Amino acid sequence: MTEHNPMIFEKVEVQPAYQLVASNIEKCIMQGVYKVGQQLPSELDLARQLGVNRSTVREAIRVLEQNGLVFRKSARRLVISLPREQDLASRVSQAMILHEITFLELWETMLPLEVRAAELAATRATEEEIERLEANLRETADCLEHEQKLVALDIEFHLLVAKASRNRALLLAREPIGLLFYPAFYQVMSRLNAKDRLLSAHREVVDGIRNRDAKHAAQWMEKHIRDFRRGYELADLDMNKPVDNSRYFE
Amino acid sequence: MTEHNPMIFEKVEVQPAYQLVASNIEKCIMQGVYKVGQQLPSELDLARQLGVNRSTVREAIRVLEQNGLVFRKSARRLVISLPREQDLASRVSQAMILHEITFLELWETMLPLEVRAAELAATRATEEEIERLEANLRETADCLEHEQKLVALDIEFHLLVAKASRNRALLLAREPIGLLFYPAFYQVMSRLNAKDRLLSAHREVVDGIRNRDAKHAAQWMEKHIRDFRRGYELADLDMNKPVDNSRYFE
Numbered sequence: 001m002t003e004h005n006p007m008i009f010e011k012v013e014v015q016p017a018y019q020l021v022a023s024n025i026e027k028c029i030m031q032g033v034y035k036v037g038q039q040l041p042s043e044l045d046l047a048r049q050l051g052v053n054r055s056t057v058r059e060a061i062r063v064l065e066q067n068g069l070v071f072r073k074s075a076r077r078l079v080i081s082l083p084r085e086q087d088l089a090s091r092v093s094q095a096m097i098l099h100e101i102t103f104l105e106l107w108e109t110m111l112p113l114e115v116r117a118a119e120l121a122a123t124r125a126t127e128e129e130i131e132r133l134e135a136n137l138r139e140t141a142d143c144l145e146h147e148q149k150l151v152a153l154d155i156e157f158h159l160l161v162a163k164a165s166r167n168r169a170l171l172l173a174r175e176p177i178g179l180l181f182y183p184a185f186y187q188v189m190s191r192l193n194a195k196d197r198l199l200s201a202h203r204e205v206v207d208g209i210r211n212r213d214a215k216h217a218a219q220w221m222e223k224h225i226r227d228f229r230r231g232y233e234l235a236d237l238d239m240n241k242p243v244d245n246s247r248y249f250e
Numbered sequence: 251m252t253e254h255n256p257m258i259f260e261k262v263e264v265q266p267a268y269q270l271v272a273s274n275i276e277k278c279i280m281q282g283v284y285k286v287g288q289q290l291p292s293e294l295d296l297a298r299q300l301g302v303n304r305s306t307v308r309e310a311i312r313v314l315e316q317n318g319l320v321f322r323k324s325a326r327r328l329v330i331s332l333p334r335e336q337d338l339a340s341r342v343s344q345a346m347i348l349h350e351i352t353f354l355e356l357w358e359t360m361l362p363l364e365v366r367a368a369e370l371a372a373t374r375a376t377e378e379e380i381e382r383l384e385a386n387l388r389e390t391a392d393c394l395e396h397e398q399k400l401v402a403l404d405i406e407f408h409l410l411v412a413k414a415s416r417n418r419a420l421l422l423a424r425e426p427i428g429l430l431f432y433p434a435f436y437q438v439m440s441r442l443n444a445k446d447r448l449l450s451a452h453r454e455v456v457d458g459i460r461n462r463d464a465k466h467a468a469q470w471m472e473k474h475i476r477d478f479r480r481g482y483e484l485a486d487l488d489m490n491k492p493v494d495n496s497r498y499f500e
Contacts, residue, residue: 030347030495062309066316067341069348083345091317091341092422095333097280098319105419108370112362113423120358169355172342173363173423245280 018059021050025060029069029080040070040078085175092176100242103232106181107239111225113174114158118205118221121164122214129164133206136160140202144195151189155182157202161221164209180243188231197227268309271300275310279319279330290320290328335425342426350492353482356431357489361475363424364408368455368471371414372464379414383456386410390449397439400448405432407452411471414459430493438481447477 025046028034040046043061047054061078064070068083096106125133136157143149158178162171188194201224208217232239275296278284290296293311297304311328314320318333346356375383386407393399408428412421438444451474458467482489 030344032495036348059312062312063316066313068345082348083341085345088342088345091333092338094280095318095335095338096419096422098286098332099418101418105417108366108417109363109419109423112366113359116358116362165358167355167358168349168351169346169359169427172346173359173427177419177423245282 017052017056018063021046021052021056021060022063024050025064026067026069034080036080036082038080040080042076085172088172089175089179093179096176096180097243097245101180102240103181103184103237103243104239106177106243107225107229107232110174110177110181111222113170113177114161114225115218115222117158117162117165117167117170117174118208119214119218120167120170121161122209122212122217124166125164125209129160130206130210133157133160133164133209137199137202137206140199144199147186147189150195150198151183151186154185154198154202158182161205161209184243185228185231187237188228188235194227194231198224201227267302267306268313271296271302271306271310272313274300275314276317276319284330286330286332288330290330292326335422338422339425339429343429346426346430347493347495351430352490353431353434353487353493354489356427356493357475357479357482360424360427360431361472363420363427364411364475365468365472367408367412367415367417367420367424368458369464369468370417370420371411372459372462372467374416375414375459379410380456380460383407383410383414383459387449387452387456390452394445394449397436400439400445401433401436404435404448408432411455411459434493435478435481437487438478438485444477444481448474451477 025034025040034040040061041049043054043057046057050057061070065072068081068087071079071081073079121129136153140150140153140157143153155178162174162178165171201220204220205217205224208214208220229239275284275290284290290311291299293304293307296307300307311320315322318331318337321329321331323329371379386403390400390403390407393403405428412424412428415421451470454470455467455474458464458470479489
């Protein structure tokens with residue numbers, strides 16, 4: 001009998017009360033009703049205003065804390081905050097690991113972002129930023145034989161260039177890829193002698209930035225990222241294999 | 251007296267139990283102990299295994315649900331899931347609005363990503379993907395006078411090209427920028443007659459993809475994104491103003 005009964009009602013999707021409250025407060029934050037740094041009304045106040053239980057408000061606040069929109073200054077003081085770049089990045093790179101994204105996919109996306117960052121850095125880097133890049137170069141030259149330090153300095157170098165681009169959209173886009181991309185070079189470094197090439201490419205990029213020569217900086221960054229790929233292949237690593245999840249093993 | 255007492259103890263940072271439990275389960279998921287699609291043990295089981303209250307487990311699961319790692323199939327069945335691209339993207343674009351990122355920053359980041367997407371699409375697009383792009387072109391030609399539809403088709407066009415790149419890292423990087431970038435063109439469209447240029451650029455990009463001519467596809471995408479900027483400026487919109495948060499006003 002049920003076979004001949006047409007479906008009339010669609011299943012009702014009930015959103016839990018705490019989620020409704022969370023999106024309500026979130027919307028107020030996004031519209032600027034509550035501004036970053038301001039204090040959120042007390043749980044009791046919010047419960048009264050929204051007509052829900054205090055425990056519902058508490059759960060909603062947990063969601064907002066989790067999303068980085070609210071920061072607990074003390075047990076009772078909740079302050080509106082900016083979501084932190086690192087938290088967002090690690091969330092995205094976590095998704096990349098679960099989606100089994102390959103090293104080739106990371107490389108293909110990193111190439112244009114790093115080239116663009118170098119190009120923009122050449123027009124915008126401050127004196128202080130150039131000095132920090134030069135300090136990084138000196139340390140790199142001193143650490144050529146210490147692979148772990150070298151990888152850490154390499155990661156720092158690329159982050160310094162990206163920051164000198166003064167483009168926060170670019171920083172937000174590259175960070176999750178960088179988290180997975182650069183650490184992989186520990187394997188390349190230890191199998192291959194790519195260290196001198198790395199140092200000289202970094203030097204040329206910094207030269208370009210210091211001389212405000214965007215083209216030079218971009219060209220050398222491109223050469224350098226292409227070298228990464230060659231290194232990966234020469235070290236007999238498979239570009240089509242998913243990036244590893246080893247940073248989740250302590 | 252207290253002034254002369256040196257500080258010996260650092261403040262203890264207590265992580266709430268539910269967060270410890272959440273990161274514990276998260277690590278198991280990331281390490282593949284629980285795989286996507288598998289069912290999570292029951293709350294009671296988890297509480298026993300982890301030596302905590304059932305309510306602590308429940309709160310931890312809320313965190314995991316919030317992060318898209320766990321999906322509630324029914325009241326009692328929790329299944330490991332992949333974080334959804336759209337959820338991550340809207341989280342990142344939310345952060346971009348709060349950080350008051352400018353249209354110029356979006357544009358500078360979008361340019362290399364879109365060019366790269368077109369280039370890769372030319373080597374990888376399937377027949378079906380090319381057909382969908384051609385259907386989009388036909389609809390665009392029919393909607394030139396309907397601005398809202400035109401913007402929707404423009405957003406779809408760029409997403410179709412990005413998907414045809416078959417690079418999920420690139421998709422994850424561009425999605426949050428695209429969410430803020432393309433809708434802004436509604437303003438440009440309504441102030442300026444850029445419609446014919448838009449259609450012919452889209453046509454050239456699709457030609458490049460269909461003919462497997464990566465250079466042609468990339469060059470026309472670059473031209474097209476540079477045109478966007480010119481349209482923005484000609485429409486007297488300020489590139490240095492933060493992108494608007496109007497999608498949070500219904």
